Each structure stands twice: as structure tokens, then as C-alpha cells.
Amino acid sequence: MPQPLLLSAVLAMTAVPAARADAVADCNAESFARVLTPAAEASPAATAIWLDRSRLRWPEGSTGGRFSLHVSARGGIVARAGSPVSGADGSTPLQIEQAALPAELEARFRWFGPGVTLTLPPEMAGKIAGWHQGQLVLVEETADGRVLRAASVQHAAALDDLFAGAAEQAPLGSQPAPGSTRFALWAPTARQVQLCDYPGASAAAERVLPMQPDPRSGVWTRKHPEDLRHRYYTYLVDVFVPGHGLVRNRVTDPYSLGLSTQSRRSQVIDLDDPATQPEGWSGAPRPAPLDSPVDAVIYELHVRDFSLLDDRVPAADRGKYLGFAHPDSRGMRHLRALAGAGLTDVHLLPVFDFATVPESGCVEPQVSGAADSATQQSTIDRVRGEDCFNWGYDPLHFNAPEGSYASDAGDGRVRIREFRQMVMALHAAGLRVGMDVVYNHTSASGQDRNSVLDRVVPGYYQRLNRQGGVETSTCCANTATEHAMMARLMIDSAVIWARDYRIDSFRFDLMGHQPRAAMERLRAAVNEAAGRRIDLLGEGWNFGEVADGSRFVQASQLSLNGSGIATFSDRARDAVRGGGCCDSGEASVREQGYVNGQFYAPNASAQNRFSRNDLLRTADMVRVGLAGSLRTYEMVTADGSRRRLESIPYAGSQPAGYVSQPTEVVNYVENHDNQTLFDINVLKLPLDTSPEERARVQILAAAINAFSQGIAYYHAGIDVLRSKSLDRNSYDSGDWFNRLDWSYQDNFFPAGLPPAWDNQASWSQMRSRLAAPGIKPGPEQIDWTRRAFLDLLRIRASSPLFRLRSADEIIQRLRLLNTGPQQVPTVLVGLLDGEGLADAGFAAVTYAVNVRLQAETLTLPALAGKAWQLHPVHASPDAADRRAAEQSGLDGSTGRLSVPARTAVVFVAAR
Incomplete structure (x- = not known):
């Protein structure tokens, strides 16, 4: 039977490096991974979890056997019930912990459920760092060493306890300087890390450079005696991957600042290098910080949508960062008019590197069809993996600009320079620049080519469930920002954008999946780095595996109360529009809201659906929004009682008033998610409503938002009756369903049935409206809506009474x-x-x-x-x-x- 595991046995894991010729071949291979030693068999189906460096939790009760931890450098462990463990390099016995866990640990891991807590022998506690470089299997066995049960082990908490204290302070990424370049990668479970050095974006590697590990931090570094700026690099990371064995992964740098086309190679970048700066960057004007976050009036905008159809932008710049750099374009004139009326911020949908749009050679399909035809969406479906459009909520590298918006995706300097030119242009128009950031998930995990983090430190950066699988409640591979180095990556990334790109505010996608503590640390870090207040707002939805604080105190609507970080409010949003965010089928029509006819103007599907009492309650919920969703604000409600807003129920058990201060709420009636407001009203207004009246309903909703205390947020195109042909989720619907016309001639309704993949359940309701005459607005209605919206902005800007600073003032x-x-x-x-x-x-x-x-x-x-x-x-x-x-x-x-x-x-x- 294996002997107790000693540190010397683990250190031997780093021996036998591959020959240099093999490494050079791996730098240049078409394949991005190579298995060096396959695992002897699949990892056990059950998983245990490290609680810290010396404690583990077995997921179930003990059956009376003894527990031991087995390790293999090359993944050779075979642990079959009824037989002794084979293929291990060593093992160590574990003791059952009798004392209660510290309260912090018990709270942190309550999601994992009850089980047996196990501890390493005291003499082994300080000798385990190297064990995580290999395969670990926890076994309950009989007295004679036969397996009763076996489990693989989730190791994130152990890595945090062992390495994060030192690693959180260590510089990461590449840092060029005259005469040297330093590279640093956090890879505590790696057996070997080598640097592939390329002279160009598509050139073969000239050399492979070894990197040295720091046993305290788990950071591998190389200080190379040359200034390698503008050259390209990747890492070869030899690491044990559960289910695969010992693997050599060729990966880009998680801290990449520059990238080659398709993000296949990292580029050595100095953000202070003049080559990364547009002319005038150093002294460019920048709007002053707002006196209060409630002064913000935000316009949410997608880079490609903004200029793609603008005939006053040169064809080569349309849909790009440089689409903002033409002051006489239709789009920039539109934004300047909004800024002159009171708009303060443009928030850009994701602009850091994402995975779904080809950065060269993307396809622009030719689309046509009848108003209610399925032809348009089927045309888009055939090419949507190769077309030029996506919202970009599938991050690949958090610290580098997206390449498809640059004139040359293959040179990181161009990406950076043109991104900064866009920021300069918006600042020159008097607009602050906000950025939609997506730190809650990555585009892929595991051994997928688009998985970066999980191929550097397998099983650490992604949030796992009790079975060891990656959680996907956000849509994709969830990240674990409760882990120290994932939180650090998020915070470091936000600092880069705030300090080096002059981003003025951040909108966090699915922020409720992140810890409140991490968000508060991020806020302090970006404010210090930028030397000014950087406003934070985000989606505080409470759902998934983290719901109700099951893993940590969330950055969610209720948990952020008192933090000063703002969340989007669905209270008035749903009351104004009707129904919920994600209604489909008949519900998308019959669930009318305050502005589109609930009770007082029922559509054909809503006849006898609502009573006067329903309308009274809806009006009260709209008033909750007008009062900034404040917990302590009091009003007389529909039943005649005087109540605090926090005592009014919303969606069952939630409080309608949920914030302490108006700076903590974002009011909106439309954003990129779900149908546009115009399209919602197409579904919910009586079918015979005229285009003129539809424009008036649009402005009623925008006015409620403008008059509400808190932060005002609008989706680009709400002021020109923007339609997406009823598409409820246009993230991958191509340019056809996402068009904007700054000439104010067309709102692009109708454009055919929206894509089947997210709308087919509602097609029967949509067809009649897409084909109906008398709905589509003309240029007169579009222009009237635009001018009426500008008047609303002027009114809100005319007095701070519309944006009171505190709950007491309201x-x-x-x-x-x-x-x-x-x-x-x-x-x-x-x-x-x-x-x-x-x-x-x-x-x-x-x-x-x-x-x-x-x-x-x-x-x-x-x-x-x-x-x-x-x-x-x-x-x-x-x-x-x-x-x-x-x-x-x-x-x-x-x-x-x-x-x-x-x-x-x-x-x-x-x-």
C-alpha cells in the first residue's frame, strides 16, 4: 500500500520537462492542447471539497471506514469499490474533525451540504502545496485498504488559503520596459510553465523561454533581458486536468492587454506607449464627475449598431470604434443633441474581447422577406456563427478591447488606440463613457479552445456545483468571484479600464452573482486608480446557485441596501410595461401595463382580464418608482392605508421599496434585453392604436422614467421608436434585427418574424401584428418622439428637484x-x-x-x-x-x- 505522502515526493512532479524541440512544436501547433500522460480512468463521479489548506468535507456521512487522501503526479489513480487503490504515488490518512467548524467556514460552505469534516495530520499541514499539482482522490476504505467510496476534490479554497495572500500582491501579465520585459502568470497547480515568443501575429515561435515558480504565491515569472514590446506570446502550461490527465495547454495570458486576430496570441503592450494613444490623448478634455450619481442620465448603446447605417461615416469605419470619431456623422449629431438636452452618459455594450464574432472575414448576409415571414430569421440562422454581430456577453479576455470593432484586429496597439479615440470623441461631445462589463461568466470552460482561465488553473476560476460540474445559471460558464484570484482579476480589470481608458462608470452584468464585498473592494480600487468617483450600477437579480445568499452576501438588489452601489429596478419597469421581463406566448399580449391599457383600454386578449383594483395596484407600483424605490418613503396606497414602500409586496415576498438612498436605484423602461418599448406596445396596445398615439405612449413611459427619483437609464433608440421586429432577445440576431436609423426615416418595423431560437413560442401572436397595417410609424412620428424626448431631458436637467440627492430630501x-x-x-x-x-x-x-x-x-x-x-x-x-x-x-x-x-x-x- 502507498506510503504516507511526503513533500519530496510531490516536488518530483516538476521533473522531466519536455525537450525544447517538442515545446517549440507545441508553440506552433494547430492544436491548442496536448495530453502528456492520460489519466488512468475517469475521475470519480462524487466530489469532496477543501475548506482550507488542511480541512476537507466528505459529501456524505461516514459508513464506518477510514479516510485517506491519495495523490498521483500523472493521474494514474484507480479507485474501484471493493479493490485497493492503485496507481497512487502516495497517500496520507485523514482524521475526522470532532469540533465545530469556525462560523465563517460553516457559512461559506453551507451550500455544499452536510458531511464529514476531515483534517490532515498536523505534521502534514504545512507540506501540501505541491499536492495540488497532481491528481487527488479522497477515499473511504476498509481496514484492509479496500475502497468503499471515492471522490475527487474541489481545491479552490485550499489554493486561496495556500497562495492568495502572497499572490494578490504580485504583479501579473506582461510589463515591458527599456532593456527588459517581465512576464507573470498565476498557475499554482502547474508543473511547468514556458513562454512562447513570436516576432509577429502569425509568425512561428522563435524560442521557448522557461519560467520560474514562486512557491509562496504560485506565480510563475520570467524577467527577460530584452524589451519585447509589440511582440506576441503564449504560455505552455503543463497541468493536471481532471478527466484528461497531465496536459500541456497553450494559452493566452488572462491579463492580456493586446491580442492578435481571433485572440489566439497575447501581445506585449505598454499602455503608456505613444503607439497606443491617439493624437491629443494626453490632454484631451473629459467631463467632470457628476455631483451625485442621481445626476446621471444614461443612454445604452451597441458599438456596431451606432454607425453601421450612418451614410456620413466612411464605409471602413461603420460599426467600428472609429464610427464615433466623425463629428459630423448623423449619430454623433444625435448624441450631441441629447447631451445638450441633459444626457450625461453613453453606456457601451460589452467592448472587451469576446468570443463570438469573427475578427476578420465575418459574413454580412443579404436578408429580405415579407413583413411576417420566417425567411429573414432563417437566413440569419444559417450564418449567425460567422456573421458580424453579437452583443458580446461572452468574454474571452477581460483586459483587452474587442478586435471586431477595430480596423486591424491583429495589432493590439490599433485596438487600444481606436478604443481611446472613441472615448475621446464621446468626451468631446460632453458625454461620459460607461462600460458594460461581464465578469460573472466566461465564454467557455474546461478544455475548450475559448477557455483561458480554466486551462491555466483547472477547477479554480469557475464556480462548481456539488458534483464538480461548472454552474451555468448565468447562461454560460459561471465564474467564482468569491475566490480570491478571480475577484482580483475582476478588480484589476476594472482598474485598467477606469485608469488607462478613462471609463467613467461601469454597468455590471448579473452583478447579483458576485459578492458584495468584492464589489465594494472594486469600487475603492477604481476610485483610487482614477482619482475620481467611478459610478457602479448593475443587474442585482437574485437567482441561480447563489440565490438568497447561499454562498456569500450577494451584490443583489436587497443585499446591496445601504452600499451606494445601484441596481436596476424591475418594480416600476414591469408596472409601466406590463407583465414580466420574459413573458412569451399569449402572456406577452394579455398582460398589459400602466401605459398600454391595463383595464382602461384592453386589447382583444385582455378583455375582462383586469379590474379597477388591479389598475390601482399597478399605479401604486409606478409611484414606487417615482419615489426612487425608497424603503422609508410613505404614501397612501390603493387600500387607503399609509405605508412605507418597503411594506408593499412585490412579486410575492419582496419589498417594493428596497433601497436606502436614491443613488442605489436605476430606473428604466427599456434596455437591450427583452423587446424594445415600441415592440412591447405593439404587442399590448389595442391593434387599432394609431402611429401617432403609439408615439405618445412611448413618451409617457419615458416621462415616468424622467420624473422618477434615482438614476435615469434609457436604451438607444427609445427616442426614435426603435423596433427589433418584436425580438425578445436580439443578442445574436444579426444586424437585420438590431438596426438604428439616425436619419429618422425608419424604425424598421416590421422586419419579419424574429429568430425562432428565442421567439417561436410567440410567433402566432406576432404574425398578426407584423402583418397589420397602420402600426408602422412614419418619419413624422419618429421625429416627434425624438423632439419630445429631448424636451423630457431638458425638463429633468432644469432642476435638481427631479434628482434629489438623499432619502431625507425625497x-x-x-x-x-x-x-x-x-x-x-x-x-x-x-x-x-x-x-x-x-x-x-x-x-x-x-x-x-x-x-x-x-x-x-x-x-x-x-x-x-x-x-x-x-x-x-x-x-x-x-x-x-x-x-x-x-x-x-x-x-x-x-x-x-x-x-x-x-x-x-x-x-x-x-x-
């Missing part, structure tokens, strides 16, 4: 009127008190939104006693909505308020 200054059981439920009224607020601009402001098809008149005593006038924006001869100017009224002596049909209007009282 409680003090905002009164929601026309509430309770006797209200007119189709009219929202808010009164904002400006007394004592030096920069309020007005003594008071009243806004009203009437969603009904008829004018409404209310008498509200709270509005009496002031000399009310139309807001100057409405009173301007250039105002888009003449109905608001000509038919609205507020009598200051009686409080009698008149609001035209489907109109949002604002009145002000001078100081």
Missing part, C-alpha cells in the same frame, strides 16, 4: 398626490417642494402623467396657493408636444389640474 420634498382608493388611477401627480433648496430653480414643481385616451381634470387642494405656469420647456415655441402647451392647465387658486389625453406635463411656481 421624503421632505416629494408628495405623491391623487392616491388612495378614490384616485383617478390613470393620472400620476407629483409635487416637488423647492423651498430652501438654493439651486432648485423653482419654488415648486408639479408633474402629471395622464395615460388615458381622454383628458382628465382633478382638483387637488395641495396644489392650491401657488401661481403655476407651464414649464418653460413646454412653453417654448419649439416644444414638441403642443397638446401639453395648449390643453393643460393648473389653477393655483383652486388646485384644479387639467391634463390632456396621453400627455405628460410639468408646471412650475416661481420663487
Whole structure:
């Protein structure tokens, strides 16, 4: 039987390096991996888990046997029930821990479930680092050494305990300098790491350079006595991969700053190198930080969509970073007009390196078909793996710009320079630049070619389930940001974008899958690196394997309360639009919302679906959004009681009011996910609603967002009635379903049935609407919507009363009127008190939104006693909505308020 394992036995694992000629061949091979020694058999189906460097948890109770940990340098372990373990290089007995675990450990691993806690003998506790370089199998066996049960072991917590303290401080990536270049890769389980050095993006490797491990940190380094900037490199990592054996993986650098085409090679980059900087970068103007996050009005935009159809952008720059670099383009004129009216930020959908778009030679299909045809989507389906479009939520390298948006994807300097040129252009237009970041998953895991992290340190960077499989609740291979070095990678990456690319804010995809503690550390790091406040907001959805804090305190809606980090609110979003985010089939039509007819204008599918009480409750949920979803704000609800918003139920057991401060909520009615607002209204409004009225409904929803306390967020094209032909998830639907027209001639409805892969369940409901006459807007309606949206931005920008800084201010200054059981439920009224607020601009402001098809008149005593006038924006001869100017009224002596049909209007009282 194997002898107890000693450290010297493990150190021998690093012996027998492959010959240099083999290594050079591996640098240049078409294959990205080579098995050096195959595993003797598949890994055991069960998994145990390390809790720290010396404790493990067996996933079930003991059957009375003894426990031992077996290790093999080359993956030779065979552990079959009823037979002794064979193929191990050594083993060590384990003791059953009788004492309770420390509370922190018990909480961290409660997701794994109960089981037997095992500990290494004290004399072995300090000698285990090298064990993780090989195969580890935990065995329960009989007294004579026969296997009862066997399990492989998840090792992330042990690696954190053993190495992260030193590794978190170690420089990583490549750092060129005059006369030298330093390379560093965290690979604590690697047996050997070598550096492939290439003189060009497609040239053969000239040499293979050995790297040296640091046993304290697990970081492999090489300080090479040449300045290798602009050259390309990959790593050869010899590492044990469960289920495969000892494998040589050729991988790019997880900290790559530059990449070759298709991201096959990393490039040595100095971000201070003039070759990476557009002309004027060093002194380029940059908008000042906002006084408060609530001052942000954000426009979410996809790089390719922005300029692809812009005939004033040179053809070579359309759909690229450089599409922003033409100040006289239609798109930049559009953005400057928005900025002049009050837009503060453009948020770019993912722009770091992603896997799904070919960076050269992408296909642009020729698409055509009838309004309700399935031909268009089937044409796109045939080429969607090779076409030029994807949202980019499949990250490959977190620290390098995406290549498909660059004029030359093969040179990292070009990617960087043109990305910075885009940022400069937006800053010059007076707009801050936000970035949509996707740290919650990678595009692939395991031995897939597009798996980077998991081929460097197998089983560490991805979040695993109890069976040892990679969790995929986010869509793809989830990352484990609760592990120290994955959290560090996320934080380091955000620092690079904030400091070196001048990104002003971040929007975190599925942020609820990350720990609150990691997000708070990230915030401190980016603020320090940038020398200014960098605003953070994200999707705080609570679901999947981390739901309800099962693994850690999440960066989710409820768990972020009091943090100052903002989350998107679905409360008012769903109430305004109707239904939920992901409705399909008949539900996508019948579940009407506040602006598109719930109860007061039912469509054919919603007849008798809703009552007046339903509408009252919906109106209350819209008011929750108007009050910034604050926990402590009080209002009179539909049942006549006065309640805090946190006591109003939402979606079952959640509180409708869930934030402590308005800086913690993002209000929106449309973003890249789900149908556009125009398309939602195509489904939910009565079919005979005219294009003019559809435009008015669009502006009603945008107005509710503009009048809501908190951060205002809009999807690009909401102001030009953007349609995606009812597509509920256009992430891979090609250019055809994602078009934008800054000439304001077309909103591209209808463009055929949307892709079957995410919409076919609703095709029967969609066909009749795609084929119906009288829905498509003309240039007149598109232009009216654009101008009315600009007026909304001007109104929000006109007074800080629309963006109060604190919960106390909102409680003090905002009164929601026309509430309770006797209200007119189709009219929202808010009164904002400006007394004592030096920069309020007005003594008071009243806004009203009437969603009904008829004018409404209310008498509200709270509005009496002031000399009310139309807001100057409405009173301007250039105002888009003449109905608001000509038919609205507020009598200051009686409080009698008149609001035209489907109109949002604002009145002000001078100081």
C-alpha cells in the first residue's frame, strides 16, 4: 500500500520537462492542447471539497471506514469499490474533525451540504502545496485498504488559503520596459510553465523561454533581458486536468492587454506607449464627475449598431470604434443633441474581447422577406456563427478591447488606440463613457479552445456545483468571484479600464452573482486608480446557485441596501410595461401595463382580464418608482392605508421599496434585453392604436422614467421608436434585427418574424401584428418622439428637484398626490417642494402623467396657493408636444389640474 505522502515526493512532479524541440512544436501547433500522460480512468463521479489548506468535507456521512487522501503526479489513480487503490504515488490518512467548524467556514460552505469534516495530520499541514499539482482522490476504505467510496476534490479554497495572500500582491501579465520585459502568470497547480515568443501575429515561435515558480504565491515569472514590446506570446502550461490527465495547454495570458486576430496570441503592450494613444490623448478634455450619481442620465448603446447605417461615416469605419470619431456623422449629431438636452452618459455594450464574432472575414448576409415571414430569421440562422454581430456577453479576455470593432484586429496597439479615440470623441461631445462589463461568466470552460482561465488553473476560476460540474445559471460558464484570484482579476480589470481608458462608470452584468464585498473592494480600487468617483450600477437579480445568499452576501438588489452601489429596478419597469421581463406566448399580449391599457383600454386578449383594483395596484407600483424605490418613503396606497414602500409586496415576498438612498436605484423602461418599448406596445396596445398615439405612449413611459427619483437609464433608440421586429432577445440576431436609423426615416418595423431560437413560442401572436397595417410609424412620428424626448431631458436637467440627492430630501420634498382608493388611477401627480433648496430653480414643481385616451381634470387642494405656469420647456415655441402647451392647465387658486389625453406635463411656481 502507498506510503504516507511526503513533500519530496510531490516536488518530483516538476521533473522531466519536455525537450525544447517538442515545446517549440507545441508553440506552433494547430492544436491548442496536448495530453502528456492520460489519466488512468475517469475521475470519480462524487466530489469532496477543501475548506482550507488542511480541512476537507466528505459529501456524505461516514459508513464506518477510514479516510485517506491519495495523490498521483500523472493521474494514474484507480479507485474501484471493493479493490485497493492503485496507481497512487502516495497517500496520507485523514482524521475526522470532532469540533465545530469556525462560523465563517460553516457559512461559506453551507451550500455544499452536510458531511464529514476531515483534517490532515498536523505534521502534514504545512507540506501540501505541491499536492495540488497532481491528481487527488479522497477515499473511504476498509481496514484492509479496500475502497468503499471515492471522490475527487474541489481545491479552490485550499489554493486561496495556500497562495492568495502572497499572490494578490504580485504583479501579473506582461510589463515591458527599456532593456527588459517581465512576464507573470498565476498557475499554482502547474508543473511547468514556458513562454512562447513570436516576432509577429502569425509568425512561428522563435524560442521557448522557461519560467520560474514562486512557491509562496504560485506565480510563475520570467524577467527577460530584452524589451519585447509589440511582440506576441503564449504560455505552455503543463497541468493536471481532471478527466484528461497531465496536459500541456497553450494559452493566452488572462491579463492580456493586446491580442492578435481571433485572440489566439497575447501581445506585449505598454499602455503608456505613444503607439497606443491617439493624437491629443494626453490632454484631451473629459467631463467632470457628476455631483451625485442621481445626476446621471444614461443612454445604452451597441458599438456596431451606432454607425453601421450612418451614410456620413466612411464605409471602413461603420460599426467600428472609429464610427464615433466623425463629428459630423448623423449619430454623433444625435448624441450631441441629447447631451445638450441633459444626457450625461453613453453606456457601451460589452467592448472587451469576446468570443463570438469573427475578427476578420465575418459574413454580412443579404436578408429580405415579407413583413411576417420566417425567411429573414432563417437566413440569419444559417450564418449567425460567422456573421458580424453579437452583443458580446461572452468574454474571452477581460483586459483587452474587442478586435471586431477595430480596423486591424491583429495589432493590439490599433485596438487600444481606436478604443481611446472613441472615448475621446464621446468626451468631446460632453458625454461620459460607461462600460458594460461581464465578469460573472466566461465564454467557455474546461478544455475548450475559448477557455483561458480554466486551462491555466483547472477547477479554480469557475464556480462548481456539488458534483464538480461548472454552474451555468448565468447562461454560460459561471465564474467564482468569491475566490480570491478571480475577484482580483475582476478588480484589476476594472482598474485598467477606469485608469488607462478613462471609463467613467461601469454597468455590471448579473452583478447579483458576485459578492458584495468584492464589489465594494472594486469600487475603492477604481476610485483610487482614477482619482475620481467611478459610478457602479448593475443587474442585482437574485437567482441561480447563489440565490438568497447561499454562498456569500450577494451584490443583489436587497443585499446591496445601504452600499451606494445601484441596481436596476424591475418594480416600476414591469408596472409601466406590463407583465414580466420574459413573458412569451399569449402572456406577452394579455398582460398589459400602466401605459398600454391595463383595464382602461384592453386589447382583444385582455378583455375582462383586469379590474379597477388591479389598475390601482399597478399605479401604486409606478409611484414606487417615482419615489426612487425608497424603503422609508410613505404614501397612501390603493387600500387607503399609509405605508412605507418597503411594506408593499412585490412579486410575492419582496419589498417594493428596497433601497436606502436614491443613488442605489436605476430606473428604466427599456434596455437591450427583452423587446424594445415600441415592440412591447405593439404587442399590448389595442391593434387599432394609431402611429401617432403609439408615439405618445412611448413618451409617457419615458416621462415616468424622467420624473422618477434615482438614476435615469434609457436604451438607444427609445427616442426614435426603435423596433427589433418584436425580438425578445436580439443578442445574436444579426444586424437585420438590431438596426438604428439616425436619419429618422425608419424604425424598421416590421422586419419579419424574429429568430425562432428565442421567439417561436410567440410567433402566432406576432404574425398578426407584423402583418397589420397602420402600426408602422412614419418619419413624422419618429421625429416627434425624438423632439419630445429631448424636451423630457431638458425638463429633468432644469432642476435638481427631479434628482434629489438623499432619502431625507425625497421624503421632505416629494408628495405623491391623487392616491388612495378614490384616485383617478390613470393620472400620476407629483409635487416637488423647492423651498430652501438654493439651486432648485423653482419654488415648486408639479408633474402629471395622464395615460388615458381622454383628458382628465382633478382638483387637488395641495396644489392650491401657488401661481403655476407651464414649464418653460413646454412653453417654448419649439416644444414638441403642443397638446401639453395648449390643453393643460393648473389653477393655483383652486388646485384644479387639467391634463390632456396621453400627455405628460410639468408646471412650475416661481420663487
